[in-house]
Amino acid sequence: MESQLADLIVFNAKELLTLxxxxxxxxxxxxxxxxxxxxxxxxxxxxxxxxxxxSDEVIKSVRIGKHTYQIDASNKVVMPxxxxxxxxxxxxxxxxxxxxxxxxxxxxxxxxKEENTGIISTVRHTRKATFEELLEETKKHLSYFVDWGxxxxxxxxxxxxxxxxxxxxxxxxxxxxxxxxxxxxxxxLAAHIIPPEYHMRDEKYVELVIEDxxxxxxxxxxxxxxxxxxxxxxxxREQAKKILTQGKKMGLKPKIHADEYSDSGGAEVAAAVxxxxxxxxxxxxxxxxxxxxxxxxxxxxxxxxxxxxxxDTYPNYEFMKDIGITVALGTDxxxxxxxxxxxxxxxxxxxxxxxxxxxxxxxxxxxxxxKAIDMEKEVGTLEVxxxxxxxxxxxxxYEEIPYRIAQNYVETVIxxxxxxxxx
Numbered sequence: 044m045e046s047q048l049a050d051l052i053v054f055n056a057k058e059l060l061t062l063x064x065x066x067x068x069x070x071x072x073x074x075x076x077x078x079x080x081x082x083x084x085x086x087x088x089x090x091x092x093x094x095x096x097x098s099d100e101v102i103k104s105v106r107i108g109k110h111t112y113q114i115d116a117s118n119k120v121v122m123p124x125x126x127x128x129x130x131x132x133x134x135x136x137x138x139x140x141x142x143x144x145x146x147x148x149x150x151x152x153x154x155x156k157e158e159n160t161g162i163i164s165t166v167r168h169t170r171k172a173t174f175e176e177l178l179e180e181t182k183k184h185l186s187y188f189v190d191w192g193x194x195x196x197x198x199x200x201x202x203x204x205x206x207x208x209x210x211x212x213x214x215x216x217x218x219x220x221x222x223x224x225x226x227x228x229x230x231x232l233a234a235h236i237i238p239p240e241y242h243m244r245d246e247k248y249v250e251l252v253i254e255d256x257x258x259x260x261x262x263x264x265x266x267x268x269x270x271x272x273x274x275x276x277x278x279x280r281e282q283a284k285k286i287l288t289q290g291k292k293m294g295l296k297p298k299i300h301a302d303e304y305s306d307s308g309g310a311e312v313a314a315a316v317x318x319x320x321x322x323x324x325x326x327x328x329x330x331x332x333x334x335x336x337x338x339x340x341x342x343x344x345x346x347x348x349x350x351x352x353x354x355d356t357y358p359n360y361e362f363m364k365d366i367g368i369t370v371a372l373g374t375d376x377x378x379x380x381x382x383x384x385x386x387x388x389x390x391x392x393x394x395x396x397x398x399x400x401x402x403x404x405x406x407x408x409x410x411x412x413x414k415a416i417d418m419e420k421e422v423g424t425l426e427v428x429x430x431x432x433x434x435x436x437x438x439x440x441y442e443e444i445p446y447r448i449a450q451n452y453v454e455t456v457i458x459x460x461x462x463x464x465x466x
Contacts (some may be wrong), residue, residue: 048106049086049095053114053121054098058441059083060122062410077403087431091462095425099130105281108434120441123425124194124432125386126412129322129343129373132198133212134179136168138379165378169202178215180400194458197416201232206256209233213265224461228416231260234278235287249282252291261293269295273309287316301338302327314338320415336368339414345375346392347383360397372407373417380412390410391445401442431460
C-alpha cells in the first residue's frame with residue numbers, strides 16, 4: 044500500500060505526549076500513562092492524523108512533498124490540543140468591579156444589591172447586544188482560548204433566559220462551529236437562573252423551559268447538551284431532574300451544574316438521569332459520588348471558580364480518584380466567577396488546590412475532557428484517525444506545564460490540521 048502524502052508533519056519532539064497508553068509499552072509508568080514518546084513525530088493529512096511514533100519511523104511511513112508543512116519541535120513538548128468541557132463563552136459586558144470589591148472584603152450580598160452586579164447584569168448586557176455585536180465579542184473570547192492552546196471547547200447559553208435570546212446565543216455557537224477550525228460543542232443552559240421577570244418560586248419559568256425552549260432548541264438542532272444549575276436559590280433537584288429528563292427525551296444529552304455552593308443533590312440527579320457530566324461538585328457527598336461513578340458520569344472539576352472567588356473549599360478529588368470516577372478539568376470561563384481562558388493555568392491550580400499529579404491533570408484536560416463532551420473518539424489523544432489537534436509547547440519537559448504559572452509557552456496551535464498560532 045502506497046504511503047500517504049502528509050500535509051503537515053511535526054517531528055523531533057523531545058517529548059510527544061500522545062495520551063494513548065499503548066504508545067510506549069517499554070516506558071516508565073508515568074510515560075505509559077501519558078503515552079510519551081521521546082523524539083516523537085505526528086503527521087496530518089486532510090485534518091486527520093495519519094502517523095504517530097518515533098520521528099524516524101513516521102518520516103519513513105509517510106511521503107513528504109514540497110508542499111508538506113514541516114515543523115521541527117526539537118527540545119519541545121508536543122501534545123494534543125486542550126479540550127475545555129465547561130465554558131460560558133458567549134456574553135456581553137464584564138464584571139471587574141464585582142471582582143475587585145469582593146477581594147476588598149465587601150460582603151457578597153452588598154455587592155449584588157448596591158452595585159447592580161451578578162448574573163442578572165450579564166443577562167441584561169447580553170440581551171441588549173445585537174447578534175453581530177455578541178458574535179464579535181465571542182470571537183474575541185475564543186481567540187483567548189486558542190492563544191492558550193484550546194482547540195476543542197464546550198459553549199453554553201444561559202444569559203438569555205428566554206426563547207429568543209437563548210436562540211440568539213446558540214446560533215452564535217453554531218456560527219463558530221460552522222465557520223472556525225475550532226471544535227465546538229453547544230449546550231442549552233436556559234435553566235441557569237430564574238430570570239428577573241419571574242418570581243423566584245414561580246414554576247412558570249420551569250414550565251417555559253420544559254414546554255417551549257427545550258423542544259424548539261432540540262427541533263432546530265441548536266444544542267448538543269442540556270444543562271441546569273441545581274443549587275439552593277436556583278433550581279431544585281426535582282426541577283433539575285424534570286428539565287434534564289425532558290431534554291434527554293428530545294435528544295439533548297444531560298449535563299448539570301452540581302453542588303457548587305452546597306450539597307444540593309445535583310450529583311444524585313446526575314446519576315439518576317445518567318448525565319454525560321456533572322460539573323463543579325465542590326460539596327457533593329460521597330454516596331452521591333459513588334452513584335455517579337456507577338452511572339458512568341464524568342466529573343468536571345473547575346478549580347479556577349473557587350480560586351477566583353477567594354474560597355478555600357475545593358472538590359474532594361482524592362475520594363473521586365479512589366473510587367474511580369473519570370475526572371476532567373475545565374475553566375468555567377465566565378464574566379463573574381472565572382474570567383480565565385487558560386487550560387495550562389487550570390493544570391497549575393489542579394496541582395496546587397486539588398493535589399492532582401501532573402499526569403492526571405494533563406489527562407483531565409485532554410482525554411477525559413473529551414469524554415465529558417462526547418468527543419473522545421475524535422479528540423483528546425494523538426492517534427491515527429483522530430483530528431489533527433496539536434499543541435507545541437516551548438518547554439523541554441511536561442512537568443514544566445504547571446510549574447510555569449501564568450506563562451504562555453504555547454508556541455504553536457494546530458486545530459484540524461490548520462495552524463492557528465505560531466508555526
